[in-house]
Amino acid sequence: MEPVCLVEPVPSSGALRVNPAALGLLRGLTRPLHVLAVFGPRGTGKSFLMDRLAGQGEGFPCSPGIWVWCLPHPTQPDQALVLLDTEGFPEQEGDKTKLSQLFLLNVLLSSVLVYNTRSEGDPQRQLDRLTYVRDLPQMVQVLDECSWENSFLLSSVLPSFVWCLRDVAPDPCLDEVLEATGHELDSALSSPQDLEDSPSSCVQRLFPCRKLFRFCSPRVDGGHGEPPSPADQLHPTFQEQMGCFKDYVLSRNPKTMVGNRVVDGAFLADFLERVVDLLSRDKPVLLSEICNDLQQEGDDYSVGYPMDPTGGAPPRRAAASDAQPSVPEPKRERVVPLQAFRPAPPVLAQAAPGTAQPGAMEEPMCLIENWPGGELQLNQRALGLLQSFRQPVVVVAIAGLYRTGKSYLLNRLAGKDRGGFSLGATVQSHTKGIWMWCLPHPRRAGHTLVLLDTEGLGDVEKGDTKNDAWIFALAVLLSSTLVYNSLGTIDQCALEQLHYVTELTERIKVKAAGEGGQQEGEDSAEFVQFFPAFVWAVRDFTLQLKLDGREITEDEYLENALKRREGQPEKLDLPKKYLRQYFPSRKCFVFDRPAPRCDLPRLAELPETALSPEFLEQTQCFCSHVHQHTGTKTLPGGHVVTGTLLGTLAVTYVNAIRSGAVPCMESAVLALAQMENSAAVGEAVAVYEEQLARRAALPTESVQELLELHAQCEREALRAFMARAFKDEEQQYQWQLKDKLDSKRSELCHRNELASSDRCTAALMELSQELEERVCEGSYSVPGGYQRLLDDQQEMVEKYQLVPGKGIMAAEVLQQFLKSKETVAQAVLQTDQSLTDRQREIEEERTRAEAAEREAQLCQEMQTRTEQLLQDQERSHEEHVRQLTAKMEEDRRQLLAEQQRALALKLQEQERLLREGFRGEVAQLGRQMQNLRKEMSRPQRSRCVVC
Structure with a gap:
């Protein structure tokens, strides 16, 4: 062109x-x-x-x-x-x-x-x-x-x-x-x-x-x-x-549009029309609303699908006539492009037939690239792949100084003796940025294990501690278990090298400014809600696990190393303080050297027989613990994170860092909730349509049968919405869903009426064909023809009453049909010479009475139908309230459980601080616990917009 x-x-x-x-x-x-x-x-x-x-x-x-x-x-x-x-x-x-x-x-x-x-x-x-x-x-x-x-x-x-x-x-x-x-x-x-x-x-x-x-x-x-x-x-x-x-x-x-979704020409054309219309009316352009509206209209757009990680065109959405419409995806921010060349496509392993896992990565790929100058950028293809995993994710990230064997440990977690995360064999840092490997979880069906290998901290060639701090902060924000990998022993030097943990409060905010934003001395429990479990892996450990002449466990070794000592300079004490505050769930593993020093450069190539038996046993214990005890990545309130949501969180945090802002966890969760709740509405509507297509056989014989069908589909749609939605505190999205389901009910009723009307009309046309032919032939234009017409018409009505599956419009269609034949009957009546004028008057009166009776019966049916619809509205209202109440109670239980865990951890920390003599911090911790108890005793908010 x-x-x-x-x-x-x-x-x-x-x-x-x-x-x-x-x-x-x-x-x-x-x-x-x-x-x-x-x-x-x-x-x-x-x-x-x-x-x-x-x-x-x-x-x-x-x-x-x-x-x-x-x-x-x-x-x-x-x-x-x-x-x-x-x-x-x-x-x-x-x-x-x-x-x-x-x-x-x-x-x-x-x-x-x-x-x-x-x-x-x-x-x-x-x-x-x-x-x-x-x-x-x-x-x-x-x-x-x-x-x-x-x-x-x-x-x-x-x-x-x-x-x-x-x-x-x-x-x-x-x-x-x-x-x-x-x-x-x-x-x-x-x-x-x-x-x-x-x-x-x-x-x-x-x-x-x-x-x-x-x-x-x-x-x-x-x-x-x-x-x-x-x-x-x-x-x-x-x-x-x-x-x-x-x-x-x-x-x-x-x-791409909002949601990181590639678009085709149809979407872009409709988007352009909508924007120009808004500009002509001097109205602001709200991108999320436009994109969501266009997706909800059900046109044949590519938008709503993530970029195909292999680089191909996205799948097409189903046409409007398909039985099961596509589910619009959560709205997400677009990720900025990465680099001047097209990245190589990821290698995917084929999933076994019948498994829930849609596929896994045969090898890792870079998720967050660390460019020269410390600029962090997301890899589009890796992001698209991560967002294609709809299962809950268990995220294990490893951080630590460079050249300490982090990648090798992750390969063992992946169950790979060969391949996997690349290992460096020189004094230079090998891994750059954050690399990702998505695999089926070895112990949890229907879950994806996401392994994150981070760039080594403290690289002398880079010399950028600020960049290292951001890498460490991202590992904390994205993982459900953070493994810190170090060499030798946990001594003061090792703790000083972990100074990144003391900078977390400078790199991460819990609340947005103006919403009770972060202040000095902010409650550590708020960070704990977002932070992962902490595992310290001590490599090449050569000491004996003994303390004061008795053997101790690895965990006791860690806790003793984190014991704070009164009189120690505060600066030296900070890593211990923050590790205990922000990572109350801690675990320690020590590892012998895996092989002689001369074999370490080719560690990935060594067979297990060449490795230290003690190291293999320790590695097995480590992998078993991580696989068994690392929880699914969740957001505060217990909402489960999928690969799709994890990718969106990565976008949010990296964009904040790139813009010079400090990532705000609460704002990220609220923005994610908006996107996820909008998607939950679309998914619920799709579930309704799917259930309806599976159950519906229109027309139904009664309005009650139709409303029961709607109620069954509505319950399933509500369950789908409640399972996915979170932090819909004003019930804004549930209100949207209720409006859509009410519209679906009206549409269903209309479709049912049309199906019934079509079937009834077809039956009457077939049954009246012989009658029409007789009228055209003049068979009734003879003496006694009127009575014969009445008899034939009554016979036709009786046959019509026996036709099955006519639906709720049977009486109304019959009434309309008989009314359309009144002119013919009146003409036959007037020309029937066998009837006297008085008999004609009687017949006309009888005809009017029968028509009036049918009309009255029809009005009664309509009134009954209206009452049933009103009753169904009340039922629908009660169903929304019931499911909302159940979700609010479950959310409340989840919140109380989190608060109780936080309170228990604070009590433990208070006891430790008392033993160590930090009475000033004990008083501060006591105030935090008092505030937490007040929060726990606060009655649940009962406001319900849907109600």
């Missing part, structure tokens, strides 16, 4: 309108979309740049609005390439509203946004012309009524930002500065005079994935006028720069 106008301004009003023909082209694209949009000042060669991306000499016209060009992706056959070229903005201030709206559409529609400018004077001035970026937080929101800052949420869903600086003259000094910084665009953005709302600051805050490309003049003669014609020869340097730019932008991930 050639480029066509997608969005154009209306000349009379300046408002934007969408071209239906272009929407039709978009809707024909069924593959995932890779959308590149260009925006910038006039006369900077935007269209020329997009034409080069399309591989064409000329294509885009220089016309107002946004033009679209749909092409096959040149390197990814499973994707479609969509190029968007937007009119340039003028030197002087133009129609700011229109240009802001055009910029907003570029941002919302694209997976890569290219800002194109010429290098004229100070590059900072060119970026400061992008004033439209400041309007984004006011014009678009991600979630409605979310406690998180909207700008932060926007940064998680906006596209990659690529700045193309054109016609740059060679400048060796500038090159040296940019190369020394390691990040060209951030260097160009940095300015000590930047205000918080300057375009430079807004770009830094809203677009965490940024890239700068500098281009020389494309003309061989070095001119800076019009772009060269197709016949002109391009400058070799420009061609090289263009190749790098093209490789980068085409390797970005497909277009």
Whole structure:
């Protein structure tokens, strides 16, 4: 196809309108979309740049609005390439509203946004012309009524930002500065005079994935006028720069919406229509609401499915006519793209037939990449794979100093003697970032074991303790058991090396600001709700487990090492204090050296016979404990975390770190609850439809039978919702579900009436066919014909009454049929010469009386039907209240159990502090326990919106 106008301004009003023909082209694209949009000042060669991306000499016209060009992706056959070229903005201030709206559409529609400018004077001035970026937080929101800052949420869903600086003259000094910084665009953005709302600051805050490309003049003669014609020869340097730019932008991930879901052309077209309509009415754009509404409409979208981890196109949703509609996925923030090359697809093992496990990874892959400079980024393919696991997850993370054998220990947990996490054999740190391995849990059917191998802490080559602290914090936040791996003994040196635990309160917040946010001396019980169990693995342990002449267990060895001693400097005491406060569930394992030192570099290749028997026994005990006692990853309140939710948590925390914020656990859980509860509504509706398709045989013989069918399906839908929803404290989502199920009941009643009406009409048409033929033949236009007509009509009615399966509309359809035949009967009556005038009057009166009686009976049936519907509404209300009450009671029991465990742990810690002489901390702990007891005695909130 050639480029066509997608969005154009209306000349009379300046408002934007969408071209239906272009929407039709978009809707024909069924593959995932890779959308590149260009925006910038006039006369900077935007269209020329997009034409080069399309591989064409000329294509885009220089016309107002946004033009679209749909092409096959040149390197990814499973994707479609969509190029968007937007009119340039003028030197002087133009129609700011229109240009802001055009910029907003570029941002919302694209997976890569290219800002194109010429290098004229100070590059900072060119970026400061992008004033439209400041309007984004006011014009678009991600979630409605979310406690998180909207700008932060926007940064998680906006596209990659690529700045193309054109016609740059060679400048060796500038090159040296940019190369020394390691990040060209951030260097160009940095300015000590930047205000918080300057375009430079807004770009830094809203677009965490940024890239700068500098281009020389494309003309061989070095001119800076019009772009060269197709016949002109391009400058070799420009061609090289263009190749790098093209490789980068085409390797970005497909277009995704809220929820990290790839979309096809149909979804993007409907999304565009909805956004333009909101802009025309000066209403803010609420992304989560738009995406959720479009998913709920049941059109044939790809959206709602996670990216296929193998790189293929996502599966298609069922059509609206299918018996079982698709379940919309939880809404999640989009993950920023990672790198300039396309990552290799993960290797999946085939699942055994009939197993619940959809597949497992044959080898680990990097989940969170740690780029030079300490920048953490999520690997899209690993994330998509993790989110494809719908089972509960048991997450074991290992952390510790580099070159201490962490990866080997995880391989043993995975039950792999060969392969698995890569082992390094030199003094250099081998694992970078956080690597993931998803496997069927060896002891819990229907659970996935997620092993996380973290980058070694304290790498002298990296020298970035802040980056190490973030890696450690992520391991704590994502795991249900954290294994800390160290060498030698647990002495003061080992504890000082674990200083990352003392920084957790600086790296993690429990509550968002303004909601009782974190204060100094915050109750450690609030952290304990989120933190994992703690296992200390001491490697190459050579001491005897004896204390004061008696043998002790490994756990006693750990607790003795954590015993605090009065008079010790507070700084030295902090690791012990925080380990005891934040990790009350602790376990210790010691390991002999697995093999002679000379064999350690090839440890992964050694057969078990070459390993120390003591080490093998210790490893077996360690693996058995972790497999048996590591709990399913849960959120406060006991909500079970699946692979899908774990991936969303990873997105939330990494995006917070990338934006410079401190991850807030409560905000993450609340945002996750919004997404999960919305998905729970969709899943419950799908369960209702599935149950209905399995049970329904329309039409039913009575309204009561139909309502019982609805009640059975509604109960199953409610169970599905209650099983998945959590923290729906205002019952907002249950109210949504109730509205949807009420609509489903109305729709079911209507369908039942139509099915009954169709069947009754068909039966009457068949039974009355002979009667109609006699009327047409004039068989009743003879003396005595009227009585004969009545007899034949009565015979037909009697046969109709015997037809099975007519449903609830039998009487009403019969009444309508007989009323339609009154004119024929009246004509036969008037022409029947065997009847006197008096007899005709009597017959007319009798006919009217019978019709009135049937009408009265029909009204009685309608009244009875209405009363049954009202009774079912009351039943539905009681069912919602019953299941809600049961869930609230279960949540209350779960909360009390958590609080009782926290109180018991505080009592134990209080006793230890008393024995150790820390009376000041005992008093503080006593106040915390008093507050906790008050919380436990507080009556359960009884407010129920549904009620």
